[in-house]
Amino acid sequence: MEKVHIVINDTPLEVDSQSTIMAAAEQLGIKIPRLCYHPQLSIEGACRICIVEVDGSKNYLPSCATQVREGMVVATNSPEIRQARRDLLELILDNHPRECQTCERDANCELQNLAYSLGVRERLFEGRRKQHPIESSSASVIRNAEKCILCRRCVRVCAEVQAVHNLSQLFRGFDTVVAPAFSAPMAESVCINCGQCINVCPVAAFLEKNSTEAVWQALADPRKHVVVQIAPSIRAAIGEGFDLEPGADMTGPTITALRRLGFDSVFDTNFGADLTVVEEATELVKRLQSGDRLPLLTSCSSGWIKFLEHFYPDLMPLASSCKSPMSMLSTLLKTYYSRIMGIPAQDIFVVGVMPCTAKKYEAERPELFTEAGLPSTDAVLTTRELVWMIKAYGIDIVHLPSGTFDTPLGFSSGAADIFGATGGVLEAALRTAAEKLTGEPLTELNFTSVRSVEGLREASIEIGGQTLQVAVANGLGNARVILDKVRSREKSYHLVEIMACPGGCIGGGGQPYPTGGRYVLDREVNRLRAAALYRIDEAKTIRKSHENPYIQKLYAEFLGEPGAELAHTLLHTHYIQREPRGI
Amino acid sequence: METKTQSLNQAILDFIDLCKTKPHADSYLIAVLHKVQQTYGYLSEEHMYEVAQRLQVPTSVVSGVATFYHFFRLQPRGKYAISVCLGTACFVKGADKILDAFRTELGIELGETSSDGLFSLEVSRCLGVCALAPVVTINDTVYSNVTVKQVPQLIDQVRHAEG
Numbered sequence: 001m002e003k004v005h006i007v008i009n010d011t012p013l014e015v016d017s018q019s020t021i022m023a024a025a026e027q028l029g030i031k032i033p034r035l036c037y038h039p040q041l042s043i044e045g046a047c048r049i050c051i052v053e054v055d056g057s058k059n060y061l062p063s064c065a066t067q068v069r070e071g072m073v074v075a076t077n078s079p080e081i082r083q084a085r086r087d088l089l090e091l092i093l094d095n096h097p098r099e100c101q102t103c104e105r106d107a108n109c110e111l112q113n114l115a116y117s118l119g120v121r122e123r124l125f126e127g128r129r130k131q132h133p134i135e136s137s138s139a140s141v142i143r144n145a146e147k148c149i150l151c152r153r154c155v156r157v158c159a160e161v162q163a164v165h166n167l168s169q170l171f172r173g174f175d176t177v178v179a180p181a182f183s184a185p186m187a188e189s190v191c192i193n194c195g196q197c198i199n200v201c202p203v204a205a206f207l208e209k210n211s212t213e214a215v216w217q218a219l220a221d222p223r224k225h226v227v228v229q230i231a232p233s234i235r236a237a238i239g240e241g242f243d244l245e246p247g248a249d250m251t252g253p254t255i256t257a258l259r260r261l262g263f264d265s266v267f268d269t270n271f272g273a274d275l276t277v278v279e280e281a282t283e284l285v286k287r288l289q290s291g292d293r294l295p296l297l298t299s300c301s302s303g304w305i306k307f308l309e310h311f312y313p314d315l316m317p318l319a320s321s322c323k324s325p326m327s328m329l330s331t332l333l334k335t336y337y338s339r340i341m342g343i344p345a346q347d348i349f350v351v352g353v354m355p356c357t358a359k360k361y362e363a364e365r366p367e368l369f370t371e372a373g374l375p376s377t378d379a380v381l382t383t384r385e386l387v388w389m390i391k392a393y394g395i396d397i398v399h400l401p402s403g404t405f406d407t408p409l410g411f412s413s414g415a416a417d418i419f420g421a422t423g424g425v426l427e428a429a430l431r432t433a434a435e436k437l438t439g440e441p442l443t444e445l446n447f448t449s450v451r452s453v454e455g456l457r458e459a460s461i462e463i464g465g466q467t468l469q470v471a472v473a474n475g476l477g478n479a480r481v482i483l484d485k486v487r488s489r490e491k492s493y494h495l496v497e498i499m500a501c502p503g504g505c506i507g508g509g510g511q512p513y514p515t516g517g518r519y520v521l522d523r524e525v526n527r528l529r530a531a532a533l534y535r536i537d538e539a540k541t542i543r544k545s546h547e548n549p550y551i552q553k554l555y556a557e558f559l560g561e562p563g564a565e566l567a568h569t570l571l572h573t574h575y576i577q578r579e580p581r582g583i
Numbered sequence: 584m585e586t587k588t589q590s591l592n593q594a595i596l597d598f599i600d601l602c603k604t605k606p607h608a609d610s611y612l613i614a615v616l617h618k619v620q621q622t623y624g625y626l627s628e629e630h631m632y633e634v635a636q637r638l639q640v641p642t643s644v645v646s647g648v649a650t651f652y653h654f655f656r657l658q659p660r661g662k663y664a665i666s667v668c669l670g671t672a673c674f675v676k677g678a679d680k681i682l683d684a685f686r687t688e689l690g691i692e693l694g695e696t697s698s699d700g701l702f703s704l705e706v707s708r709c710l711g712v713c714a715l716a717p718v719v720t721i722n723d724t725v726y727s728n729v730t731v732k733q734v735p736q737l738i739d740q741v742r743h744a745e746g
């Protein structure tokens with residue numbers, strides 16, 4: 001690439017001619033203060049915080065949006081720039097509620113951090129405040145436009161990463177507000193509840209619907225038997241909520257922390273994952289053998305399923321009818337577990353800890369309620385909410401002894417652990433399907449060709465003389481590439497795994513806000529979280545779902561055969577075409 | 584919202600189909616919205632939804648464009664469309680105060696329609712009769728040398744005529 005020579009703060013350097021001033025400054029170890037910028041989203045240039053002085057330019061220029069050119073002389077930290085930058089920030093603060101102490105993002109807010117680091121120590125002006133009601137129609141995502149600073153990160157992530165295009169800026173000037181089309185409530189929009197808007201929001205304009213109070217109440221209720229299940233990716237990310245490096249395996253301490261919180265039993269969504277694999281692999285083998293339409297699309301990701309219902313309803317028959325691992329386990333807790341424990345289902349309160357905000361919506365789907373009309377999952381907490389509960393209680397999770405899950409719904413194979421990472425469900429399903437297809441034990445368990453944290457991967461896999469075309473997509477923008485090929489029949493796949501969030505569940509909309517100056521959606525963070533899950537898998541002796549002895553016992557004593565009548569009633573679901581239609 | 588099929592008239596559907604044969608079909612969004620407003624007097628949610636579906640532009644983008652530009656009306660016009668000229672001559676003779684008087688008197692903002700559907704309020708730019716400034720039109724009738732005091736009378740006049 002062509003190089004140019006520039007000077008930043010009196011230091012000459014040579015940079016790529018395509019580079020921005022912001023990127024060039026990073027080569028010198030200078031991170032120019034910024035707000036609306038995000039490395040994985042398009043350049044917006046909305047906040048102007050990253051302005052710099054360029055010799056020969058009348059105006060200060062936004063360094064995120066200005067390309068370098070030969071001979072450019074830049075000052076990023078002159079007294080004038082420091083003053084102008086602070087003035088710009090103060091103008092944003094003038095219209096922002098002064099509610100820091102009672103705000104959910106207190107101490108975790110990019111605007112607050114910026115005000116501190118730029119040296120705003122007093123507020124001289126009081127600007128007009130935006131007045132918008134809190135929009136809480138959605139089961140998952142709360143929108144508080146009063147706090148919005150119009151950086152448009154949410155609009156960009158919704159369009160560019162998720163290809164959902166639910167959010168847009170409506171109206172103009174001071175009345176500008178980020179909302180779904182026609183200012184519709186989130187619950188009546190094409191929102192898929194993935195929560196990535198929450199993740200990228202620098203302030204608290206988007207938050208998950210808080211379920212912690214419902215859980216505290218249940219824990220304090222002596223009539224309730226309160227059980228909890230944790231998703232695979234919680235263990236690989238929860239440490240970040242306590243300032244540990246990404247990728248710390250926190251399975252043991254998390255179990256102990258949950259017991260300290262007062263849960264009567266602690267189970268593992270992994271068990272539900274093993275069950276999903278057995279059911280889904282059965283479905284795949286059946287479709288392969290009967291010549292039914294392929295590919296089989298995985299159905300674990302609730303954000304993806306709602307996307308399917310709005311955007312690709314014509315492809316709904318291709319999706320696996322398997323409930324998600326969470327809902328499978330919750331259903332079993334209110335049936336099988338209720339029976340073996342002799343506790344009536346209405347006295348069991350099931351909490352799911354999920355990396356996901358869409359699971360809150362899933363829990364409210366009426367088709368997933370029990371026969372008696374009870375929700376299978378009573379409350380869903382995000383990883384962030386669990387972190388907060390542990391902190392609120394005062395539990396020192398980092399120094400807790402390791403605990404173990406309760407049986408029978410807490411034992412899992414390694415195949416279940418990798419569900420949390422993109423490609424993991426597909427790999428887990430292949431381990432089981434391969435043995436079903438060939439009738440022989442599988443020697444190589446690692447299907448590394450489907451592992452990666454890239455957004456899109458296709459592979460051909462040989463199983464018993466048959467070549468399976470598989471694809472893995474994470475982030476719905478990537479999923480659309482595959483889905484369009486399926487729709488047009490341009491390419492024939494046998495099995496496609498789709499996860500709504502970038503990186504899979506480990507990059508979910510409910511995971512801890514990034515620490516250490518990292519950005520959310522950081523591929524390196526997701527890689528470290530995924531690596532933790534693959535390490536857990538490698539360390540287990542049982543690594544195939546169908547070899548989980550408790551799964552075998554469950555079928556023998558309760559469910560019958562995989563895919564058989566009771567298994568079908570309890571573990572499978574259906575999908576509903578939804579309005580408004582997505583575009 | 585239910586999907587309404589073919590609520591737009593054939594001329595608009597043909598125009599959308601024509602736009603779709605061109606490169607960057609989505610860039611014709613504003614042109615399509617113009618035609619819809621020309622035909623129906625305003626942009627209803629149903630029509631915008633159908634434009635979005637047919638042009639394959641996200642509904643949020645259509646909604647964003649429609650709410651950004653003052654020109655686009657999001658409500659049907661009232662039976663009596665009141666238009667206050669804000670051209671230079673009218674403005675220097677106090678047209679802004681006349682507009683404020685209509686706002687207060689009708690309880691609606693610019694671009695809105697009163698809840699009884701009788702009045703809507705808009706502005707125009709120079710009707711070319713500056714000698715008569717400030718000028719207000721109600722549908723096709725021109726009122727000249729309008730004063731703030733006259734505003735309630737003009738409204739009452741219409742209400743009276745309507746019974």
